[in-house]
Amino acid sequence: MKTVNISEITQNIKEMCIEANHFLTPDMDQALKTATDSEKSPLGKQILNQLQENLKIAGEDMIPICQDTGMAVIFMEIGQDVHFEGGNLEEAINEGVRQGYTEGFLRKSVVKDPLVRENTKDNTPAIIHYEITTGEHVKITVAPKGFGSENMSRVFMLKPADGIEGVKNAILTAVRDAGPNACPPMVVGVGIGGTFEKCALMAKKALTRPINEHSEISYVKEMEEELLDKINHTGIGPGGLGGATTALAVNINTYPTHIAGLPVAVNICCHVNRHSVRTI
Numbered sequence: 603m604k605t606v607n608i609s610e611i612t613q614n615i616k617e618m619c620i621e622a623n624h625f626l627t628p629d630m631d632q633a634l635k636t637a638t639d640s641e642k643s644p645l646g647k648q649i650l651n652q653l654q655e656n657l658k659i660a661g662e663d664m665i666p667i668c669q670d671t672g673m674a675v676i677f678m679e680i681g682q683d684v685h686f687e688g689g690n691l692e693e694a695i696n697e698g699v700r701q702g703y704t705e706g707f708l709r710k711s712v713v714k715d716p717l718v719r720e721n722t723k724d725n726t727p728a729i730i731h732y733e734i735t736t737g738e739h740v741k742i743t744v745a746p747k748g749f750g751s752e753n754m755s756r757v758f759m760l761k762p763a764d765g766i767e768g769v770k771n772a773i774l775t776a777v778r779d780a781g782p783n784a785c786p787p788m789v790v791g792v793g794i795g796g797t798f799e800k801c802a803l804m805a806k807k808a809l810t811r812p813i814n815e816h817s818e819i820s821y822v823k824e825m826e827e828e829l830l831d832k833i834n835h836t837g838i839g840p841g842g843l844g845g846a847t848t849a850l851a852v853n854i855n856t857y858p859t860h861i862a863g864l865p866v867a868v869n870i871c872c873h874v875n876r877h878s879v880r881t882i
Contacts, residue, residue, distance in 0.1 A: 603683050603684075603685055603738065604681070604683060604684050604685070604738035604739075605684075605685045605686075605687055606684055606685070606686055606687070606740060606882065607686075607687055607688040608686055608687070608688045608689045608690070608691055608693075608694035609688055609694070610882060611686075611691065611694045611695060611698060611740070611742070611882075612694045612695075612697045612698040612701065613698070614698065614742055614880055614882060615676065615694075615695055615698025615699060615702065615742065615744060616698045616699075616701040616702040616705070616706075617702070618698075618702070618742065618744035618878040618880060619674060619698070619699055619702025619703060619706060619708065619744055619746065619878075620702050620705075620706035620708070621878045622744055622745070622746050622876045622877055622878040623666045623667060623668075623671045623672075623706070623708055623746055623876060624660055624661060624664055624665075624666060624667060625660075625661055625667075626657060626667070626874060626875075626876075627812070627875075627877060627878075627879075629812040629813050629814050630789075630813065630850070630874065630875050631657075632814075633813055633814070633850045633851070634650065634653065634654065634657075634787075634850070634873065635654070637650055637787060637840075637847040637850060638650040638651060638653075638654055640846075640847075641840065641845055641846060641847050642845070642846060643839060643840075643844050643845035643846065645839075645840075645843050645844060645845065646839045646840045646841075646843065646844060646845025646846070646847060647845075649839075649840040649841040649843060649845075650787075650840050650847065653840070653873060657874075666708060666709070667874050667876065668748060668872070668874060669709060670709065670711065670748035670749065670750060671703070671708040671709045671711065671725075671746055671748075672711065672745075672746030672747045672748045672749075672876065673711060673712055673725070673728070673729060673746070673747055673749070673752075674699045674702075674703075674725060674726075674728040674729070674744060674745075674746055674747075675728065675729045675731075675744075675745045675746070675747050675806065676695055676699075676728050676729065676730045676731070676742065676743070676744055676745075677731050677733070677741075677742070677743040677745070677807060677810065678691075678695070678730065678731065678732045678733070678740065678741075678742060679733045679735050679740070679741040679742075679743075680732065680733070680734055680735065680740050681734075681735055681736060681737035681738045681739050681740065682734055682735070682736060682737075683736075683737060683738040684738050684739070684740055692730065695728060695730055696726045696727050696728055699724075699725055699726050699727075699728045700724040700725070700726050702725075703724055703725035703726075704724055708725065709725075710722065710723055710724060710725045711725060711749075712725050712726060712727070731803065731807075739881050739882065740881065740882050741879070741880070741881045742879070742880050742881075742882070743810050743877055743878070743879045744877065744878045744879075745806075745809065745810055745876060745877040745878075746876045746877075747806075747871070747876075748785075748872060750783060750784065750785055750872060751780075751783075751784040751785060751788065751870045751871050751872045752869075752870075753783070754776070754779070754780035754783050754784040754870045755776070755802075755805070755867070755868055755869045755870055756772075756775075756776040756779075756867070756868045757798065757801065757802055757865065757866070757867045757868075758772040758776075758865070758866040758867075758868075759798065759863065759864075759865055760772060760863075760864040760865070760866055761864060762861070762862065762863065762864050764864060765864075766821075766825070768864070769794060769825075769864070769866050770825065770828070770829060770832075772866045772868070773790065773792055773829055773852070773866070773868055774829070774832060774833065774836075776790075776868035776870065777790060777833050777836065777838075777848070777849070777868070777870070778836060778838075780870055781838055781842050782838065782841060782842020782843070783842075784870045784871075784872060785841075785872035785873055786838055786839065786840060786841065786842060786847075786848050786849065786872075786873065787840055787847045787848060787849055787850050787873045788848065788849050788850070788870050788871060788872060788873065789809055789813060789849065789850055789851050789852075789853065789870075789871045789873075789875040790829070790833065790849055790851070790852045790853070790868060790869075790870055790871075791805040791806060791807070791808035791809035791853050791855075791868070791869040791870070791871065792804075792805050792808060792852065792853065792854040792855070792866070792867065792868055792869075793805035793806075793807075793808065793854075793855050793856075793857070793865075793866070793867040793869075794854060794855070794856045794857075794864075794865070794866050795856050795857040795858060795859040795864075795865065796857040796858070796859055796865060797859070797860075797863075797865060798865055800857055800865070801857070801865040801866060801867040802867040802869065804855035804856070804857060804867065805855070805867035805868060805869035806869045807855060808853040808854060808855045808869070809853065809869060809871045809875060809877070810877045810879070811853045811855075813850055813851035813853065813875075814851075817853075817854055817855075817856075819856065822854050822856060825852075825854055826851075826852045826853065826854050829852045830849055830851065830852045833848050833849040833852065834846050834847065834848050834849060836848055840873075850873070850875075
């Protein structure tokens with residue numbers, strides 16, 4: 603049994619909110635550099651170079667990568683042998699977000715009610731997903747999600763007869779419809795299977811998988827590679843102004859589903875795909 607004081611959760615999430623909004627993960631950083639080198643379109647290359655300059659300034663001057671510092675999405679993978687002490691876990695998570703966004707001078711983008719629209723002024727509450735795992739560790743993933751790309755996401759309730767080609771068409775449809783609005787080059791998270799809400803959650807979590815790691819399922823890996831190639835042949839390009847770099851990765855998660863259904867969710871993220879991961 604491992605005991606974790608909730609103050610440790612708060613401190614880590616505070617730091618991770620600031621970190622994710624200022625620095626790319628190593629896989630995203632390398633992917634953007636590679637895309638910049640390989641892009642053939644002069645305008646596309648110019649845009650990618652501008653994005654690189656923006657990242658450099660953000661890191662050196664501690665200015666957020668993007669003015670939309672997102673709604674905080676938190677994945678908590680908690681070992682069943684972990685015991686929390688010192689207060690309420692959910693309150694501790696939201697306190698970490700509050701401190702991160704206020705002390706880090708990050709834009710507060712959350713409204714208390716979806717229709718009344720009064721700003722909470724500290725970017726809380728976060729969207730929190732819990733998963734109980736084995737062991738005595740807590741894995742925290744903080745993924746600030748901007749809504750330019752979030753608004754371009756889709757759920758398709760396909761028929762089983764639509765099959766794998768129907769799934770591919772749904773993903774490509776979502777990307778084409780998003781066009782420049784998702785701030786390409788994008789990362790495309792996909793969830794296939796489960797239920798209406800399960801496929802959406804899988805798509806969201808797929809965005810946090812390193813983009814240089816493919817699915818362990820062979821046919822899914824093939825789909826990821828095929829769809830990335832097809833997306834990059836749409837011509838949308840960096841900033842939606844043409845080129846061969848529309849997406850940096852397609853990450854697909856799958857789950858068992860009902861005999862009568864084939865749910866597919868596409869959660870698109872912009873070129874920074876912000877997230878920070880720590881294990882305590």
